[in-house]
Amino acid sequence: MKYVFKNAMILTMNNGDILKSCDVFVENGVISALGSLNTEQLQGAKIIDASGKLMMPGLINGHCHVPMTLLRNYADDMNLQTWLFDHIFPVEERLQGEDIYYGSLLGIMEMIASGTTCFIDMYDHMNELAQAVEESGIRAQLSRGMINTGDGPDFSADARLNETIDFYKRWNGAANGRITGAFAPHAIYTCSPAYINAILEEAQKYGAPIHVHLDETLVEHEDCLKKYGKTPTEHLYDLGVFGQKTVAAHCVWITEEDIKILADNKVTMTHNPSSNLKLASGIAPIPNALKMGVNVALGTDGASSNNNLNMFEEINLAALIHKGVNQDPLLINAMEALKMATVNGATALGMDNLGVIKVGAKADIILIDMDKPHLMPVHNVVSALAYSVQGSDVCLTMVDGEILYDNGEFKTIDREKVSFGIKKCYERLF
Numbered sequence: 001m002k003y004v005f006k007n008a009m010i011l012t013m014n015n016g017d018i019l020k021s022c023d024v025f026v027e028n029g030v031i032s033a034l035g036s037l038n039t040e041q042l043q044g045a046k047i048i049d050a051s052g053k054l055m056m057p058g059l060i061n062g063h064c065h066v067p068m069t070l071l072r073n074y075a076d077d078m079n080l081q082t083w084l085f086d087h088i089f090p091v092e093e094r095l096q097g098e099d100i101y102y103g104s105l106l107g108i109m110e111m112i113a114s115g116t117t118c119f120i121d122m123y124d125h126m127n128e129l130a131q132a133v134e135e136s137g138i139r140a141q142l143s144r145g146m147i148n149t150g151d152g153p154d155f156s157a158d159a160r161l162n163e164t165i166d167f168y169k170r171w172n173g174a175a176n177g178r179i180t181g182a183f184a185p186h187a188i189y190t191c192s193p194a195y196i197n198a199i200l201e202e203a204q205k206y207g208a209p210i211h212v213h214l215d216e217t218l219v220e221h222e223d224c225l226k227k228y229g230k231t232p233t234e235h236l237y238d239l240g241v242f243g244q245k246t247v248a249a250h251c252v253w254i255t256e257e258d259i260k261i262l263a264d265n266k267v268t269m270t271h272n273p274s275s276n277l278k279l280a281s282g283i284a285p286i287p288n289a290l291k292m293g294v295n296v297a298l299g300t301d302g303a304s305s306n307n308n309l310n311m312f313e314e315i316n317l318a319a320l321i322h323k324g325v326n327q328d329p330l331l332i333n334a335m336e337a338l339k340m341a342t343v344n345g346a347t348a349l350g351m352d353n354l355g356v357i358k359v360g361a362k363a364d365i366i367l368i369d370m371d372k373p374h375l376m377p378v379h380n381v382v383s384a385l386a387y388s389v390q391g392s393d394v395c396l397t398m399v400d401g402e403i404l405y406d407n408g409e410f411k412t413i414d415r416e417k418v419s420f421g422i423k424k425c426y427e428r429l430f
């Protein structure tokens, strides 16, 4: 299918360029021309009138557990250790493939309706999660979260590690390349050094990237110092984890030395402001990390610690909280926050043809309806996106050149089937 967006105003995220009244030609899943198009290009293409709309690259959610939509508003107002060990893990034990499938579709609906076109996820029952991604048309990097139960040192029969390997072999590069895989040791407090070594050995064998939670709470930080005599970041570095392309979620308690390690090893840290605020984990030193050259992406985390998957809310928070806690209004400007949600997410995935509107980039595109009272007048597009736009202002979402969401309508997902499936799962689980 060929598409032409007519008369769009575009925030390209390519050197901050803003294009006015621009036409965008999409063919074979890629942006193949920008500017005024000739009649030949318009022939046979579906024309989308984008006047009055703002176009930007689709948002990249840098850290998520999408099936946790099932646990939305289930356990709130408690600390991370209580939340995770006393409330979340016991329900997760009971989750079945069907729960993951419907929970994922529900989360994907929420994401595409609020401008997210790609997400980086770690969870369980990954075949069902990948099936939801494949059917819905969204893009994702997926990994089976691994928590070790045995002592090792031989983990060759470890169920989770073997599931990870099988999943990677089956799904990496699937769905026209929309799905990629990763290896995910859950965290240093749920994985022993021997287990991390075993995971790493396999990841190296397949050239797979790593997705891990890192230094999320003060408890994790202090326990690690006590147990290993080093910070969680130093611990993973010494184990050799950062030799693989790594996305480290949270990094709330990292030190100046840790930031240097992350920058030197090109580790992406994912900032999850809502989740860190809600679980009172703290506020990650994002301004310093950016200053020292770390690639910082942005994520929602799961819907149980947020409690939504709305990336515009994260952009807004990322642009606000560092100003407030440091009493410095110059920290994390609107463009820096938008970069975290687009190009920096693409860097995390090692894709320079994502998170940007340019010729040759993947056609992962969103349109925002600017004809709203809370968005007028548009003095500054970048400021509007960071400070005024709501996720619900997104009116069209395209991934890989296909329209997934158009003015409230889901093109690839049967809304009623998902509602029915969620209700059924909810009744069995709770």
Ligand SMILES: [Zn+2]
Pocket: 063, 064, 065, 213, 249, 301, 302
């Ligand atoms: Zn997480």
